[in-house]
Amino acid sequence: xxxxxxxxxxxxxxxxxxxxxLELEAFIVVGDTATAEGGVxxxxxxxxxxxxxxxxxxxxxxFDVVPxxxxxxxxxxxxxxxxxxxxxxxxxELCGADGFIPKDELSGxxxxxxxx
Amino acid sequence: MTAAxxxxxxxxxxxxxxxxxxxxxxxxAAAARVPVWTAPYTVMHTAVxxxxxxxxxxxxRSADATIPGRLMIAVAFLWLPPTFISATGQIGxxxxxxEGVEVVWAVLVGAIVLIYPAGKLHxxxxxxxxxxxxxxxxxxxxxxxxxxxxxxxSRNVAPNPYALVVGDEIFIFADRAFRLFGVALILLIIVVVxxxxxRGSTPARHIAFVMPVxxxxxxxxxxxxxxVFSVGGSVLEVLGYISLAATATVxxxxxxxxxxxxxxxxxxxxxxxxxxxxxxxxxWQAILADTLRDPSLRVYWWEEPESRYVDSHGRAATPxxxxxxxxxxxxxxxxxxxxxxxxxxxxxxxLSENANLLDAVSTALRLSVDxxxxxxxxxxxxxxxxxxxLRIVDAGIEARRQLERDLHDGSQQSLVALALRLRMAAxxxxxxxxxxMAADLDAALEQLSAALKQLRELARGIHPTSxxxxxxxxxxxxxxxxxxxxxxxxxxxxxxxxAVVEATVYFFVAECLTNIAKYAEAQxxxxxxxxxxxxLMIEVADDGRGGASLGLGSGLLGLIDRVETLGGRVELRSxxxxxxxxSAWIPLAGAPEDH
Numbered sequence: 001x002x003x004x005x006x007x008x009x010x011x012x013x014x015x016x017x018x019x020x021x022l023e024l025e026a027f028i029v030v031g032d033t034a035t036a037e038g039g040v041x042x043x044x045x046x047x048x049x050x051x052x053x054x055x056x057x058x059x060x061x062x063f064d065v066v067p068x069x070x071x072x073x074x075x076x077x078x079x080x081x082x083x084x085x086x087x088x089x090x091x092x093e094l095c096g097a098d099g100f101i102p103k104d105e106l107s108g109x110x111x112x113x114x115x116x
Numbered sequence: 117m118t119a120a121x122x123x124x125x126x127x128x129x130x131x132x133x134x135x136x137x138x139x140x141x142x143x144x145a146a147a148a149r150v151p152v153w154t155a156p157y158t159v160m161h162t163a164v165x166x167x168x169x170x171x172x173x174x175x176x177r178s179a180d181a182t183i184p185g186r187l188m189i190a191v192a193f194l195w196l197p198p199t200f201i202s203a204t205g206q207i208g209x210x211x212x213x214x215e216g217v218e219v220v221w222a223v224l225v226g227a228i229v230l231i232y233p234a235g236k237l238h239x240x241x242x243x244x245x246x247x248x249x250x251x252x253x254x255x256x257x258x259x260x261x262x263x264x265x266x267x268x269x270s271r272n273v274a275p276n277p278y279a280l281v282v283g284d285e286i287f288i289f290a291d292r293a294f295r296l297f298g299v300a301l302i303l304l305i306i307v308v309v310x311x312x313x314x315r316g317s318t319p320a321r322h323i324a325f326v327m328p329v330x331x332x333x334x335x336x337x338x339x340x341x342x343x344v345f346s347v348g349g350s351v352l353e354v355l356g357y358i359s360l361a362a363t364a365t366v367x368x369x370x371x372x373x374x375x376x377x378x379x380x381x382x383x384x385x386x387x388x389x390x391x392x393x394x395x396x397x398x399x400w401q402a403i404l405a406d407t408l409r410d411p412s413l414r415v416y417w418w419e420e421p422e423s424r425y426v427d428s429h430g431r432a433a434t435p436x437x438x439x440x441x442x443x444x445x446x447x448x449x450x451x452x453x454x455x456x457x458x459x460x461x462x463x464x465x466x467l468s469e470n471a472n473l474l475d476a477v478s479t480a481l482r483l484s485v486d487x488x489x490x491x492x493x494x495x496x497x498x499x500x501x502x503x504x505x506l507r508i509v510d511a512g513i514e515a516r517r518q519l520e521r522d523l524h525d526g527s528q529q530s531l532v533a534l535a536l537r538l539r540m541a542a543x544x545x546x547x548x549x550x551x552x553m554a555a556d557l558d559a560a561l562e563q564l565s566a567a568l569k570q571l572r573e574l575a576r577g578i579h580p581t582s583x584x585x586x587x588x589x590x591x592x593x594x595x596x597x598x599x600x601x602x603x604x605x606x607x608x609x610x611x612x613x614x615a616v617v618e619a620t621v622y623f624f625v626a627e628c629l630t631n632i633a634k635y636a637e638a639q640x641x642x643x644x645x646x647x648x649x650x651x652l653m654i655e656v657a658d659d660g661r662g663g664a665s666l667g668l669g670s671g672l673l674g675l676i677d678r679v680e681t682l683g684g685r686v687e688l689r690s691x692x693x694x695x696x697x698x699s700a701w702i703p704l705a706g707a708p709e710d711h
Contacts, residue, residue, distance in 0.1 A: 104535035
C-alpha cells in the first residue's frame with residue numbers, strides 16, 4: 001500500500017519539488033500547506049500516514065507542532081529542514097517526532113524507513 | 117585674611133608696643149605724678165596698651181574691614197599714662213598737647229564698641245554719638261591748648277606757649293564737662309548695643325554678647341572715676357584695676373567675636389562639602405539654619421513652572437520678614453542665577469553684618485543647584501549613551517539574524533529545490549537505463565550537498581539557528597559538541613533570557629571555546645551558564661598553559677564591549693601553566709525582551 005503523505009512547509013518551491021519527487025517514488029501526496037495551523041487542520045481532515053513537517057514555519061516552530069499532530073491519531077511525523085540536524089541539538093528527539101531528514105536529502109528511500 | 121604678612125602693619129604694631137613701653141617706663145621712672153602709681157598698677161596699665169596693639173594685629177588678620185584694626189592701633193599709640201604726661205610737665209610745648217589728647221583713647225574705645233562687629237557704624241544714632249564725641253573732644257582739645265595756663269602753682273608745669281588767657285579754670289571745667297558728657301555717651305552706647313543685642317536672634321547674641329559686658333564694666337568704672345574726680349575725691353584702687361580690665365576686654369571681645377564669625381565661615385566650608393555631595397532641597401533650610409545658628413531662617417524656592425515661591429515643604433509661600441518673633445529683625449537674601457531667580461533666604465538681620473558669610477551661603481546654594489542640574493544632565497546623557505549602545509548591539513544582532521534568515525529563505529531553499537530536482541532526474545535516468553547520466557547527476561548532487569553544507573556553516577557563523585530555535589539550552593551544547601577539546605558543560609537556565617543577552621552569551625562562549633582550541637593547549641575545559649533571578653553568570657575555563665590577556669588583538673575585546681553594554685562585566689584569571697578562566701556576569705533586567 002502506498003503511503004499517504006502530507007507536506008507542511010512554507011516554501012512553495014520545495015513543496016512542489018517534494019510532491020513531484022515523492023509521487024515519482026510511489027507515495028501519495030494527499031495535501032500540502034505552508035503553515036502549522038493549516039498542517040494541523042489538514043492532518044485531521046486527510047488523516048495521512050506520514051507528515052513531512054518543516055522545523056521553521058512562519059507561525060510556529062515544528063517541534064511545538066508535533067504534539068498537536070500527535071493528537072490527530074497514529075501518524076508518522078518526520079521533521080525536515082534545510083539546516084543540519086546538529087543545529088537542533090536534542091530537540092528533535094525530545095519533541096516526539098519519528099525522525100529528521102535534511103531537505104536536500106529527501107528521497108523515497110529515506111522516507112520509506114519510517115513507513116515500512 | 118591674607119596669606120602674605122603685611123609688613124607695614126606689623127611694623128606699626130611693633131612701633132605701638134615700643135611707644136607703650138617707652139611712655140610707661142618714662143612715666144614710672146619720672147615719678148612726677150601724685151599719687152605715684154604702684155608697680156602692679158603700672159604693669160596692668162602697660163598690659164592694656166599692649167593688648168590693644170596685639171588685638172589690632174589680630175583684627176587686621178581676621179576682619180574684613182580694616183577700621184577696627186586702625187582704631188585699636190590708634191588706642192595703643194594714644195594710651196598715654198598720666199604718669200608720662202606728668203613727666204613732660206617741664207616741656208612747655210609738649211604737655212598741653214598731651215593733655216589735649218589724653219582722653220582720645222576713650223572716644224576711640226567707644227567707637228570700637230559701636231562698630232562691632234561689621235567694622236562700620238550701624239545707623240543714625242551711631243553716627244550721632246560719634247559726631248557728638250568728636251565735637252566734645254575737639255572742644256576739650258582746644259581748651260587744653262589755649263585755656264590751660266596754671267597760675268597758682270597747683271600744677272608744677274612749664275608755661276604753656278599756646279595759652280591765650282592766664283589760668284586753667286576753663287580747661288578744668290571743659291575737662292569735667294567732657295568727662296560727664298562722655299559718661300552720658302557711654303550710657304547711650306550701652307543702651308544702643310544692649311538694644312541691638314536684645315533684638316538680635318541667636319547668631320547676633322553669640323556674636324555680640326562680649327561687648328555689652330565689657331562696655332558695662334568699662335563705663336561703670338569710668339563713670340565712677342569721673343564722678344569721684346569731679347567732686348575731688350580719691351578713686352578706690354580696686355576700681356582702677358576693674359576699669360583697666362574692662363578697657364582691655366573691649367578689643368579682646370572684638371577679636372573673640374571675629375573668631376566666632378570665622379568659625380561660622382568654617383561651617384560654610386562644611387556647607388561646600390554638602391554642596392559637593394548633593395542634598396535634597398527640602399533639607400537646605402535645616403542645614404542653613406544649623407550652619408548659621410539661626411533657627412528663624414527660612415528658604416523659599418522659586419518654582420519656574422508656576423512662577424511662585426514655595427517653602428521647604430513645597431507649599432506656596434511669599435518670602436517675608438514677618439513672623440520672625442519679637443525683638444528680631446529679619447532680612448531677605450535673594451539668590452539669583454543667570455537663568456532667573458533660584459531662592460530667597462530669610463535670615464536674622466544680624467547676619468547681614470557679614471556680607472562674606474552670606475555670599476558664601478548663596479554661592480553654596482547656587483553651586484548645589486548647578487551641581488544637581490549638571491548631575492541630572494550627565495546622568496540623562498549617560499542613560500542615552502547606554503541605551504544607544506544597547507540599541508546598536510541589538511541592531512547588530514538583529515541584522516545578523518536577518519542575514520541568516522535571508523540565506524535560509526533564499527539561496528538555501530533554491531539549492532534544496534535544485535537538489536530534489538537533481539535527485540528526481542537521477543532517478544528517472546536510472547529508470548530509463550541511462551546509468552552514466554544517473555552517475556553524473558549523483559555526482560552533481562554530492563557537489564550540491566557539499567555546497568549546501570558550506571552555506572549552512574556560513575549561516576551558523578552569522579547567527580546560529582539553534583539559538584533562534586532553542587536558545588542557549590540548544591545552542592551551547594551544539595558549540596560544545598563542535599569543540600575539539602573535551603568540554604564539561606553545566607547549564608542552569610529556567611527560561612530564555614532576552615534575545616540580545618542570548619546572542620551575547622552565545623558568541624562569548626563561542627569565542628572562549630575558539631581560544632581554548634587555538635591557543636590554550638588544554639586537555640579539557642568547562643563551560644557553565646547559570647541563570648539566577650537577576651543575572652546570568654557565564655564561566656569558561658580550561659586547564660591549558662594560561663597567561664592569556666584581554667589586550668589588543670584578543671577576540672574577546674569586542675565581546676567585553678557587548679557584555680558591558682548590557683550592564684555586565686567580564687573577569688579574566690589566567691596564571692601561566694594553571695589554565696585560564698573567563699567569567700562574565702550579565703544582568704537580566706533592562707535588556708529588550710524580544711525573541
